Each structure stands twice: as C-alpha cells, then as structure tokens.
Amino acid sequence: MASSPPSPQATHSQLSVLGAYGLLRRVEEYSENTCHQSACYRYAEVGCAYxxxxxxxxxxxQCARFRQGTEHSVELTYRRQLNRHIALQPSFQYINNTEGNFTALCARLYYSF
Structure with missing residues (x-):
C-alpha cells in the first residue's frame, strides 16, 4: 500500500490597527512541507504595511529553504493611487542566497476600469 505524500502545514497571523491617518497592518506567515523532495519545503515571512x-x-x-540551499530577502514597496483609474507601485528587493547578493528594482502600473 503506497503512502500519500505529507501535506503542507501553514500558519498565518495578521494584526491591524486603525489610526487617525490610516491603517497599520502586521503580517506573519509560516509554511512547511514535510516532504523535503519539494523544491521549497519551508517558507517564513514577517512584515508590516501602512x-x-x-x-x-x-x-x-522572507526566508525560504530549498533543496539547493537557503534564501533570505527583504522587500520594500510603495503604491500610490495617481487618479481614479491609475496606480503606480515601485518595489525594491534585496536577496541573499548561496549564489550571492542581489538587488531588484521593479515597477507595476495598475489600470482599473
């Protein structure tokens, strides 16, 4: 009788505080796949947003464990609603893994109708 693969386990936590000027939110996430044959078998993230x-x-x-090694990253992002239909979101990421240190800068343009 073949056994089924282990199922991933995940926990999520979120705390929101409404202040005089806006909403401050803290987010925590952890997931683990007990099958180490998966490409990413452990992932954790902690962050805050305004x-x-x-x-x-x-x-x-963020911290992720892969079969090839461990990767750590930090992301800073900002989204500005320019008008009723258009928003712009630049993002900066710093990534550290067994291959070295990397940075990434990107931007998203949102259009809603």
Whole structure:
C-alpha cells in the first residue's frame, strides 16, 4: 500500500490597527512541507504595511529553504493611487542566497476600469 505524500502545514497571523491617518497592518506567515523532495519545503515571512486613501507602503522579510540551499530577502514597496483609474507601485528587493547578493528594482502600473 503506497503512502500519500505529507501535506503542507501553514500558519498565518495578521494584526491591524486603525489610526487617525490610516491603517497599520502586521503580517506573519509560516509554511512547511514535510516532504523535503519539494523544491521549497519551508517558507517564513514577517512584515508590516501602512494604508491610507491614496498610499500603501510595506516592508517585509522572507526566508525560504530549498533543496539547493537557503534564501533570505527583504522587500520594500510603495503604491500610490495617481487618479481614479491609475496606480503606480515601485518595489525594491534585496536577496541573499548561496549564489550571492542581489538587488531588484521593479515597477507595476495598475489600470482599473
């Protein structure tokens, strides 16, 4: 009789505080797949975000364990609602893994109708 693969386990935690100027949110996440044959078998993230009517900004740190090694990263992002239909979100990431240290800068343009 063949056994089924182990199922992933995940926990999520979120705390929100509404202040005079906006909403401050803390996020924590942890997931683990007990099958180490998976490419990513452990992942954790902690971060915080601020939101008001036009702005969203966030800072988070992640750690992932892969078969090839461990990766740590930090992400800083900011989203600005330019008008009713258009928002712009630049993002900066710092990544450290067995291959070295890397940085990434990207931007998203949102259009809603």
């Amino acid at each position: 939101c008001d009517s036009l702005n969203q900004c966030g800072l988070s740190a």
